[in-house]
Amino acid sequence: MSGAIAKKYVNALMSSCNDAELTEIYGLLTQLVGAFTIEKFHNIILSPDVSAKAKEELVLSLVETKNTKFQNFIKLLSHNDRLTLISVVAKELKYQLSLKNNTYEGSVATNFKMSQAQVSMLEENFSKKFNAKIKLNANENSYPGIKVELDDLGVEVSFSVERLKAQLTEHILKAI
Structure with missing residues (x-):
């Protein structure tokens, strides 16, 4: 439910802001997302005893910006009692910006250290495959192999050492 509501706010932002403003607003929202990890801040935002105006001023005091569109956006969220959706809005805005710019972020999980050249090679190959700019x-970590995840594209590619051993054993047994 909160995702659908956040999507409406993001669509309004996308239609009323240019690319530079959207990037700035995303940066400011990610700063605010960090504040929501603090339990005391989260409790203040959820508290019915604190006025909407006080919550709005608290949120706006955490970021230094002269961007009136961002300030009005926060005021709108506060007026509609949706300040708790800031993290969901930030995530949705990141996704929409990725779609608009055709750039996506992903992760590579391995149990060994990958060089920057190896990561760049993977980025280049995935960029060609999906006809988009990919940043990995x-x-x-403890993953026994290599796993590449591109959540925004819904892609997960993995190569597991255990799976390779199992398939090799199975192939040998079939050959016998």
Whole structure:
């Protein structure tokens, strides 16, 4: 439900702002998303005892901007008691900007350190495959192989060492 509501706000932003303004607003929203991780701040925003005007002033005090469209957007969210949707709005705005600019972010999970050249090669190949600009972030974790995830495109490609061993064993057993 909150995703559908956030989408309406983002569509309004997309129709009323140019690319530079959208990028600036996204940056400001991501700053605010960080504040929502603080439990005390989140409780203030949810509190019925704090007035909408006070909540609005608190949120606007966290970012320094002269952008009147952003300020009016925050006032609109506050007036409609939707300040809790800021993180969902930021996520949806990022997605819409990705679609508009044909640029997508993803991650590469491995259990070893990848060089920047390897990451660049993967970015280049995925960019060609999807006819879009792909930016990948390398994450070293316990995944036994390589897994590339592009959430906005709905793509996950993985190569697992265990799966390779199982398929090789199966092939050998069939050959016998």
